[in-house]
Structures are given as C-alpha cells and as structure tokens.
Amino acid sequence: MGHDEDDDQTTVLRTDAAPGATPGGEAAARRDRAVRAAVEQGVVGPAAPVAGLLDVTGIRASAAALHAAFEAVVPPGTPVLHAFAVKATPLVPVLRLLRAAGIGAEVASPGELALARAAGMPPSATVLDSPAKTPAELREALALGIAVNADNPQELARIDAMTRSAPTGSPVGIRVNPQIGGGAIGALSTATATSKFGVPLRDEDAREWVVRAFLDRPWLTRLHAHSGSQGMPLEMMVRGVAATYELAEEINEHAGRRQVDTVDIGGGLPVNFGSDDETPTHAQYARRLKSRVPGLLDGRYGIVTEFGRSLLAKHGTVLARVEYAKRAGGRPIAVTHAGVQVATRTVYAPASWPLRIAAFDAKGLPKSGPAVGQDIAGPACFAGDLLAENRPMPLLEPGDYVTALDTGAYYFAQHYSYNSLARPGIYGFSASTGADGVRFAVVREPQTLDEIVAEAGGGAERDALRNL
16 A cells, blocks of 8 residues: 555644654653552552553543544534444443543443443444344344444344334444455454455345345435454555445435435554554544545535544553563563463464563663563463563563553453453553652452352352252
8 A cells, every 4th residue: 555645644642742742652651650650559569460551641632533533524513423342442431431532332242232321321322233133132222222233134124023013213224244355364354255244245136135125114324334453454444435335325326315324434443553653543544535435524424433442552551560580491481460361362363463562670660771582471371371472671570560562452351261360450540740640540440359259150059060
C-alpha cells in the first residue's frame, strides 16, 4: 500500500502537550510514573505480585480523538454511534468511563449485554452482534430496543416470528461478509471466503437473497460488516466498507427509497505493538474512507463503528514482580508472575502477538544497564509460558519488575485459569505532574483463594459426586 495523504500521523490526542512533546511520549511518561507509584503505594509487591494498570487520561483522549476523527468527515448532524467492542475490555468501570465520553457498547453475548446494562449503557447506544444468538437473547434485545444485526437467514426467520407477535422498536439489520480476504492473522480474519460471520456476498444467490430480504421487510434498515482486525491493512478494511455501501445503494435503488439508513462498518483498526506511537489512527482511517467511499459519509447514512482494541490497547500495562532470576543453557531467565494467565495469545502465538517488555528496578524506576538477552517467563507449569524469549534488556534480578505494554485490550479480558492462578487486580490511574502525583482506583479486585475454590465447585456442591 503506497503512501498517500492519509498516511500522516498528525492526529493530536491531547491539547495540553508541551512544545515538542508527542502523545506517545506523554503516555510513556505517565506510565512510568504510575509504575513507580504502584510500587511505592503497595499496589504491587511481594503479596500482590501482578496487577493491571489502565491510563484513564489516555482512554479519555482516545475517545475524544475517535469522535473528532469522524466529525471531521461527515456533515454536522449526521448520526454517528461509536459502540465499543465490550469483548476487548469487559470491565464495568471502563464501560462507564467510555459512556461518559460518549461511547456506546457493541455486545456479543448475554454476559456482555449484562455488563453494558450494569454500566448504564442505554439501549439506543447498544448494538448486539453474535453468530449464535439464542431466542432468549433476541427476545431480550428486541424488547429493550437494542439494535440487532442478524447474522444469517435462520436468525432472520427467528426475528420475523418474534416481531410478528411482539413489535419492536429495535433497529434491525443484516450482517454481510464481503469476502475480501484475510489479514496477517488467520484466526482473526472475519472476511475470508469461508468466514463463519454474516451472509457471504459472493456465494451463489447470496447477494440476491439479501436484497430480497430487505424488500420483503420494510423494517430492515441497517447493513453491517466487520472486515478488519489486528493484521488487516487499512486498504482491505476500506474495501470491505465500500462493498457494504455499494450493497446499501443497490437495496435502496430497488426499494425506491432510503430503506437502509444506517451502515455499521464494524471496528478492527489494527494497533502498533512495536512502539508507543498510535498508528494507524482513527483519523487516518476516517479520511481514507472519505476519499474512497465518499457517498457513505455525505450525510445520507447514519454510521456505527465498533472499535475495541484501537481504543484501549495503548492505555493498559501488565505490571509483574520478578520472583527469581536463574540461568539455563547459558541464558538468563527472569521468572515473573505474568504469563499465560494474562497473556494467553502471546504465550501460545508469540509470532502473531509479540509484546514490548520494559524493565524496572525494585523501586519501580526504569532499569538501566547493558542489554542482555533473557527469557521473561511466567508462573505456569509448562515450558512455553514465556512473555518474551531471548529479549535484550537490562539484566533482571529478584524483586525487580517488568511491564508488558499495550495490554489494555483483551489482555485484561481473557484470564486463563491455568494452575488455578488468580485473576490479578486491575487499577485505573491518573498521573499528573502536580502535587497530587499518581492516584489509583480499583477497577477489579484481585481474585481471592476462596473465590477460586468456590468457582471450582468447593461450595455446597463439593460432595455432589460422592452422593451419586
């Protein structure tokens, strides 16, 4: 993909930057202050050797930048809903923070809907997507007035029956798969020829079925496609959106009216895991859409987005204590308390999900010294539990700390209970340079041993098998 006007990186995330400062540099400085404060204030230590940190200032700035990115490319008054993909960071305080910043929720399970409702997300700012919605899920969403995107003809038939018996105020659409191909990570590619998501537009008779479905149902008013994810080039994402827009135009032409009034373009903006730079930006993506699909953004269509990783990833840090430092085969190994339980994708697919690791001393200060290749190991009992292998950094010692950076999305969502390792506590922070310094707020308490036992059937059901 060649360079064009959208490839610049001039989006400003904060307006109070010092001359010459960059948003990434500001975020890194806040993060370093938060690490030191976490050690000094006992957020982490021998009794709490791993924690997640969330930069509240950064989250607010990303939400503001997302709003600004799309406001810059649509006429005033165009309906735009930015619905955060709850699966990326399913934490109620985070959802409440985003809601206060004007962000809604995209949910894909009963659990995610329950979290969104607990966070105070109104139905008008909530979108339900899932390839396996049950009748109960559909009934709840339609009764509440939540937007629903039907994934396939069988699901649409269910909605037909439900709306005949109980009319709904929910906006209802169909999810389509533009089948534009996959990105660099096959498991996350949602627009391949055989993807499980949506109606495959290039399959025989599928496009005609979608057009007829709309013409037969005047209450169908939305089209949805989600073509992107980590590893997907912007140009391919734009092609998926363009294909969806062209279908909306075709449906409206056949209907003789603007039946499709909203296009949900999904999310999937990739994240740069190689540095503190936020690239690509939402503004770059929005400008590219404006250049390549101008009719979508001329005010005739409402827009829904479903970004997750790109909003939160850069604003999270896993902080872990080094318990032991050893050597094997001549290579240093730092044994920490962060591994597969918090970084499952990185441990099992390190080539697709490499993480930056930073070293700090026992006081929480950035560690200096010659770079030495060393393994950063987790606590789980299998050999592959490594956050990084032969990674050059200052030699780590017992009592030091490591941070896994860019972990604000998915890394706090997918706890893996290997070895019955406890879920770490998660803390939001604000890190000013003034007298207040760094303040922390509990987002999720650390899991207790009693909670682990209870989840493992150690309560009233502990004798269940003995009685069979």
